[in-house]
Amino acid sequence: MMEPRFEGRVAIVTGAAGGIGAAIAARLHAEGAAIVIADLKVEAAQAAATKLGPKSIGVSCDVGAEDQVESCVRTALACFGRIDIIVNNAGLMPFKTLAEWSGDDWLKVLRVDLLGAAFFTKQAFLHFGDKGGAIVNIASVHAIETSANAAPYAAAKAAMLSLTRSTAIEGRGVKIRSNAVLPGAIDTQMLWNNPNVQSGAEVIDKKDVGTPEDIAAAAAFLASDESSSSRARRWQWTAGGWPSSDQ
Numbered sequence: 001m002m003e004p005r006f007e008g009r010v011a012i013v014t015g016a017a018g019g020i021g022a023a024i025a026a027r028l029h030a031e032g033a034a035i036v037i038a039d040l041k042v043e044a045a046q047a048a049a050t051k052l053g054p055k056s057i058g059v060s061c062d063v064g065a066e067d068q069v070e071s072c073v074r075t076a077l078a079c080f081g082r083i084d085i086i087v088n089n090a091g092l093m094p095f096k097t098l099a100e101w102s103g104d105d106w107l108k109v110l111r112v113d114l115l116g117a118a119f120f121t122k123q124a125f126l127h128f129g130d131k132g133g134a135i136v137n138i139a140s141v142h143a144i145e146t147s148a149n150a151a152p153y154a155a156a157k158a159a160m161l162s163l164t165r166s167t168a169i170e171g172r173g174v175k176i177r178s179n180a181v182l183p184g185a186i187d188t189q190m191l192w193n194n195p196n197v198q199s200g201a202e203v204i205d206k207k208d209v210g211t212p213e214d215i216a217a218a219a220a221f222l223a224s225d226e227s228s229s230s231r232a233r234r235w236q237w238t239a240g241g242w243p244s245s246d247q
């Protein structure tokens, strides 16, 4: 049987009270990691942690508020003594036409879908220490192709890819790896609540819908040492389009 890849490691997974995040938390935990579930919905986060079992906690955290991100990281360090993996999964996808979005609407989406990842990335650089670690950003297919009425979400997810590249570049010298997953349609509330899907403007064939566990498997690979082999690193740099001296 495969060795558990995350024995002795500690992971923070944001937005993991349900959906894709819960599947990622479950996968990392099943492979040995201690888990911090950081979610706006604290009761659901704590229930999800209880369901996982020992070595997991649920923490109240609005990822768009830097002080709450700092507090979540302090809690993780107090409980488990180290942080090795951060999965920036929390997300929000509201819908309006371009004429309707207010400045506050834009900022609300950018805070959760982009700045949340930036705040946790800062904490990784401050607290991963000499051992380094891995950041996995859950972006979206909307980062590269989108549909009507989701402009702030698409912009935030595109910028998240840029943040992932910046993190990989600055993380290289301090053993911090950074990758993004771009899910398509995945079977969660976010998909079925999408008004474009509900109205039929966006047609989703149920056969094409992925599961949260599919994304969890990809995230777990990217969080693991398997993705830090020189072969994987070459692929990551190539995918990032950034020239590397060791290619």
Ligand SMILES: NC(=O)c1ccc[n+]([C@@H]2O[C@H](COP(=O)([O-])OP(=O)(O)OC[C@H]3O[C@@H](n4cnc5c(N)ncnc54)[C@H](O)[C@@H]3O)[C@@H](O)[C@H]2O)c1
Pocket: 014, 015, 016, 017, 018, 019, 020, 021, 038, 039, 040, 041, 061, 062, 063, 064, 088, 089, 090, 091, 092, 093, 112, 138, 139, 140, 141, 182, 183, 184, 185, 186, 187, 188, 189, 190, 191
């Ligand atoms: N479901 C899909 O089809 C799909 C496709 C592409 C990308 N994604 C991305 O995957 C991620 C997870 O999506 P999901 O489908 O599981 O959604 P979901 O709505 O089921 O879960 C999102 C979770 O994030 C939490 N959250 C929302 N705002 C938060 C905040 N400010 N701080 C902390 N937690 C917050 C929610 O409470 C919830 O638990 C998101 O980043 C989403 O953009 C989903």
